[in-house]
Amino acid sequence: MKRRTFLKSGLAALALAGAGTGSLSLLGKNGLVTSAEAGGFSDPLPIPPLLTNLDVSGETASFTMDVQQGKMNFFPGTHTATLGYNGNFLGPTIRVRNGQQFRINVHNRLPEVTTLHWHGLHVPAQWDGGPRQPIPAGTTWSPDFTINQEAATLWYHPHAMGLTGEQVYYGLAGLFLIEDDISDNLDIPKTYGVDDIPLVIQDRRFFENGQFAYAQNMHDVMNGVIGNHLLVNGVMQPTLTIPGGQVRLRLLNGSNSSIYKIAFDDQRTFHVIASDGGFLEHPAPMNSIILSAGERAEIIVDFSKESQYAVISLLVEQMRGSSFEAMRIAVNGTTGVTPMVQDLRTIEKIPESEATKVREFIMETMSMGRGRMGMGMMGRRLTINGKKMDINRIDELVQLGSTEIWEVTNRSAMMMSMPHSMHLHDVQFQILSRNGRTPPAHEQGRKDTVLIMPGETVRIISRFRDYTGVYMYHCHLLEHEDDGMMGQFEVIS
Ligand SMILES: [Cu+2]
Incomplete structure (x- = not known):
């Protein structure tokens, strides 16, 4: 298939230099990494950086971004060929305000076409970034529109015809946060990277030489590519250290085709405060939440009763696959109890x-x-x-x-x-x-x-x-x- 040429050739070259087993013709189990090598919870959870607004006045939201090839060390001693926005894997978090004028220059540094779709955004069709807005290799795409939507956790990813799955798998995805007066004024955690934590949850399959096994046989197409390694913000088994108290987790199922059931190892109750398009009217208490690929939820988890140095695990179970201890949350500090906010916003029910x-x-x-x-x-x-x-x-x-x-x-x-x-x-x-x-x-x-x-x-x-x-x-x-x-x-x- 022509569309996969550049990735295939790149991988083939790396495979030759690797363990010698990584031919992309190896579909199914052969040559796949199946054991549970992982980070062992020694790496801190990386927080995607906020993309810098080039308009220092902050009046408009003006950004620039490169879509590029990269490599990652998911396993010791191996390089995995990847794609990323402004980096090796995934992309920075774009944060804007409702009503702001949004401008971005997206430079496609890949040797193939891509697009950039704003998933969940109410946006003029010409700037939607779907299959009808290709960004050919080596060119720049410059959307310019007004943010016309209330506070929400959205995300961005490529959407080129027939290439979406592969480009997302190799690493192209990032978060797109909208804030507004309501999100500013709610008494909820809102310090990005401290108590307001984005979690991009994805699974991947690897060949023994460390390369992604995004191998499309008919079985993979019908079932979706379901991975046996779990990444949170691009890292296996990281640890998030928090100051205690309430923590807001912005969950994105960023996988290609997996359906995740997300919970904590002690089955604790948490409160869902937002769905794909923003706040609920009231927090919804739950012990686990199911998110299919592309869905988001914001949850508030209360760690105020934890003793200092308590460790709680985030569990992710694939509906049609494995269960993972995805991440550990280490409490480092003690805080007073904050009451859970009761009213988030009113939502007009469409009759x-x-x-x-x-x-x-x-x-x-x-x-x-x-x-x-x-x-x-x-x-x-x-x-x-x-x-x-x-x-x-x-x-x-x-x-x-x-x-x-x-x-x-x-x-x-x-x-x-x-x-x-x-x-x-x-x-x-x-x-x-x-x-x-x-x-x-x-x-x-x-x-x-x-x-x-x-x-x-x-x-x-x-x-x-x-x-x-x-x-x-x-x-x-x-x-x-x-x-x-x-x-x-x-x-x-
Ligand atoms: Cu389907």
Whole structure:
């Protein structure tokens, strides 16, 4: 495949210099690192640096960023070829304010095309950074628009046709935080990197020579690439040291296709304060939270009752894979007890009666036919409403200013049950129901990505305002998306 040429050739060269086992033709188990080598909790959790605003007055948010190749030492004595924004792996955190003018120069220093999509951002279509806004190798892309959205933990990642999964896997992802008067004034932890901690959670597979094993056979496409090593902010088994008291964790499932159940080793209760698109009305107490790829949650964890030098583990369990002790949290200090904030913000519930249109979307894992061997992997395909992505086809026309209900069903045939998710560009939606039932409290806020389990129907409602143009909707299991589980809606005036 032409699109993978540069990574393949780069890896092949490194593999020759390595242990000699790392041919990319090794799919499945052969040549993969399967044991649990890891950091042993000796490395501090790295905090992605805040990207420097070039406008010293702070009036506008003006940034510059390089998309570049790099290398990492995930295992002693080996180099892993990676991609990063302004660095070797992942990217800096971009922080802006609602109402600010946002400008950035994105320099693509890669030898292949990329894009930069602002996941969760309500943004003019021309600056969405989806497959329709390619940044060819060696060129610069310069979006310029107004932040028009309340405080939220969003993120950015590439979104080029057929390349998203691989480029994210190699390291292209970063956080995009919006702040506003409400987030400023709430009595919650808000000192970035001290008690307001971003956690980009991802899993990876490696060849024995240390290279990423992003090997796309049909099994990987259908199931998604599920890794057996867990990274938090790009490091295996780090330790976060905190001063005690309340800590706010901004969780991002930054994996390609994994669904994570996140909890603490003592099963302690924590409070979810924000979903994908910002604050909930009230904190939702939980003992564990499930996030599919691309989803975020902000949680507040209270360590005020911990003795000094207590250590608590963050556990991450893959729905279709392994369990990990992902990170340790070491308390170094003692603080007084802070009461949990009760009211976060009001969220106007969009009434169903406001919707002028209901659209149906069927996400399907279907068989192309049965041979003597039954429904083989090769005969399966992933579609939305029976179609695969075609950039020259607009699938849905949406009237500017209208409110719509989208009913999304995961119709997986028996023996092919596969979780999917639905992600919409342009909007933050609200979940009306899951299989007819009211969603749990932590899913009652604004969302841009929703997990849809086999046999499930999720009804969502959204207002399509401010911007016309073409946007994507797709499954956020990136291997599914790259395989064409994506469509385009155009907002027209
Ligand atoms: Cu999917």
